[in-house]
Amino acid sequence: MTRKLSLLNFYKKHKHFRELKELLPHVFEGDLLDIQKLKEFVGDSNFIDQLNYELSWFDKKQALEASQKDCEAELKFVEDKSILPNQSDNLFIEGDNLDALKLLRKNYQEKIKFIYVDPPYNTGKNFAYSDNFHLASDDYLEYLNYSSIGRVNQFKQHRIKSGEIHTQWLNMIFPRLILCKDLLTADGVVLISINELEKANLQLICNEVYGEENFVGCFVWENRSITNDSLHLFSSVHEYILIYARNKSKVVCKGEEKDFSNYSNPDDDANGNWIPDNPTAASGNKKSRFPIINPFTNEKYLPPNGRYWAFSESRVEEWTKSGKLVFPKEKGKRFILKKYKSELKSERKPISSIISDIPGMKGTKELKVLYPEGIPFKHPKPTDLLIKLFDQFTGNEDIVLDIFAGSASTAHAIFKMNKASSSNRSFICVQNNEELSVKSTAYQLGYSSISDIAIDRIKRAGKQKSGNNCGVNYFKIESLK
Numbered sequence: 001m002t003r004k005l006s007l008l009n010f011y012k013k014h015k016h017f018r019e020l021k022e023l024l025p026h027v028f029e030g031d032l033l034d035i036q037k038l039k040e041f042v043g044d045s046n047f048i049d050q051l052n053y054e055l056s057w058f059d060k061k062q063a064l065e066a067s068q069k070d071c072e073a074e075l076k077f078v079e080d081k082s083i084l085p086n087q088s089d090n091l092f093i094e095g096d097n098l099d100a101l102k103l104l105r106k107n108y109q110e111k112i113k114f115i116y117v118d119p120p121y122n123t124g125k126n127f128a129y130s131d132n133f134h135l136a137s138d139d140y141l142e143y144l145n146y147s148s149i150g151r152v153n154q155f156k157q158h159r160i161k162s163g164e165i166h167t168q169w170l171n172m173i174f175p176r177l178i179l180c181k182d183l184l185t186a187d188g189v190v191l192i193s194i195n196e197l198e199k200a201n202l203q204l205i206c207n208e209v210y211g212e213e214n215f216v217g218c219f220v221w222e223n224r225s226i227t228n229d230s231l232h233l234f235s236s237v238h239e240y241i242l243i244y245a246r247n248k249s250k251v252v253c254k255g256e257e258k259d260f261s262n263y264s265n266p267d268d269d270a271n272g273n274w275i276p277d278n279p280t281a282a283s284g285n286k287k288s289r290f291p292i293i294n295p296f297t298n299e300k301y302l303p304p305n306g307r308y309w310a311f312s313e314s315r316v317e318e319w320t321k322s323g324k325l326v327f328p329k330e331k332g333k334r335f336i337l338k339k340y341k342s343e344l345k346s347e348r349k350p351i352s353s354i355i356s357d358i359p360g361m362k363g364t365k366e367l368k369v370l371y372p373e374g375i376p377f378k379h380p381k382p383t384d385l386l387i388k389l390f391d392q393f394t395g396n397e398d399i400v401l402d403i404f405a406g407s408a409s410t411a412h413a414i415f416k417m418n419k420a421s422s423s424n425r426s427f428i429c430v431q432n433n434e435e436l437s438v439k440s441t442a443y444q445l446g447y448s449s450i451s452d453i454a455i456d457r458i459k460r461a462g463k464q465k466s467g468n469n470c471g472v473n474y475f476k477i478e479s480l481k
Contacts, residue, residue: 055204057170067175071102075475083459084471089426090411092458094451095477097403100430101179103477104401112183112428113398114390116410117176117192118381122169166201173202176403177209183401187250189216189393192242193381199240206244216243216251219353221385223360241389253392255348263341269323277339284308292316296329310337351392358385363409370460376442376453377407386413396423405429408454412461415470429454429472 021028027037075093079085093100180190190210194202207215219241245251263273280303281288288308292301303309311319319325319337326336363382367375386409390400402410414427431451436443447453455474462470 054208055170055201057167059167059171060174063171063174064178066098066171067178071099072480073099073103073477074480075103076478078474078476081455081474082472083455083462083474085473086471088471088473090414090458090472091428091475092405092408092411092451092455092472093428093430093475093477094433095430096432097430098176098179099477101176101183101403104428105179105182108183108399108401108428110183110185110188111399112401113185113188114394115180115184115188115190115401115403116386116389117180117190118402118404118406119173119176119192119194120169120404121195122165122198123195166198169198170201170205173198174205174209177205180401180403181209181246184246186247187245189243189245189251191389191393192244193221193239194242195239196236199242203242206242210244210246214245214248216245216248216253217353218242219355219389221358222354222356223358225359251393253351255346255392256351258344258347258349260341260347267323269338269340271323271338271340271342273341274338277337279310279335279337280304280307281310282307287313292335294327294335295320296327297331299331301335355385355388358382358388366412367407367457370457370464371445374441374445376445376447376456377450380407381409383409383413383416386410387417390414390417390425394425396421396425399426399428401428401430403430405431405454406450408457408461411454411458411472415461415464418470429458 017033020033021031024038024041027034027041073095078094081092177190177192184190192202192206203215220238221241222238224237260273263275265273285308289303290309290313292309293299294301316325320327324338324340326338328335360379360382362384363380364375364378366383367377367380390413394400400410400414402408405411408429408431411427411429414425417423417425431454434450436447436449442453447456455472458472462472
């Protein structure tokens, strides 16, 4: 009875509901809408089954449509803000990155190898940029235009509160990730930095946009030390970097160099440096448990219980002659199996998903070097972190796109890479013209917007790392209306 009264009140208050009944009276039972009859009337092909597996939020459809709308703007070259424009392929774009992504499709569709996305984390705080996408409770209910929903029970209350926190952020990031996909090369990747608050939502969105099968992995970046002032005695010291590919089957990390410091050649073996190797394996069969006789002492060796020789019996004589198997001349000692450096299939190993050797403070220290007069931007990403990421997935001539450029750490990292390896990577940095608070350090230093900080850092870093491609072409997004 209570539910019917609630629906009746909703019906009386909402004009469109009354109009729907006038237009389609046969899909109503009295004052109640019969969803099944409505579905039969419009047809299954025109009806969205909301029970399908997906992440849903209010205005998701409009967010999708935002990615499909044409951009009524253009890129205007700003010569006086450009740096060595005739000597550079780099771009800096001032303006909304949603528009920038649409405009870049003209010349860069399927041409960008690496896209870095370092969005606001939705912490509810304000830094040099706004990181607050939260809606007040009353505003959210008005946003839904469904104020009669109330806070009826705990389950519904949790859903409402989550909507207040996440809805606007989801509407912001969803269309941008869709557009990023259009720009990726066939073997391109997008890497997205995020914290705990939006990581779960972000991964579900990326699964929808890029396909769960194209999820490459997730770096866990340990970016700070344990703090002593944690309210719940739990200190979060990491962030995440999600990796998605346009086509995972075409993506291979470069990995990391193996440590060969323990390889040596004390006996002047003609095969080069070596290390002692374990001659046994955890798996095998009866044929892998044969006796090996020491030719000097006649001592018999067998693998330990539950272990097997890691080579066949036919190899023993061959490797004894070649010196790969070395037998002691005294009883009671084990033989040595040599593992040669030259036998390794690769001098690189898989990169670890844990990044623990690049503290976040390193980014701040870099800015102190560039800005002895005062740091204009808090918590920039360390260039060493970005170089580590770029090195895994890009070649010497590839383009890196950063759609939330901030203080332009990406540009600085590319300059350093080009200088160190004589490569010719290029970047496209996009940063909205977000005005700075008059109380901020950056404003006191003479900067009026984040894009001002970014282009100034590019200029300073280019001079510091003078080498290949150290300039930039500055463009501004201007409306055609």
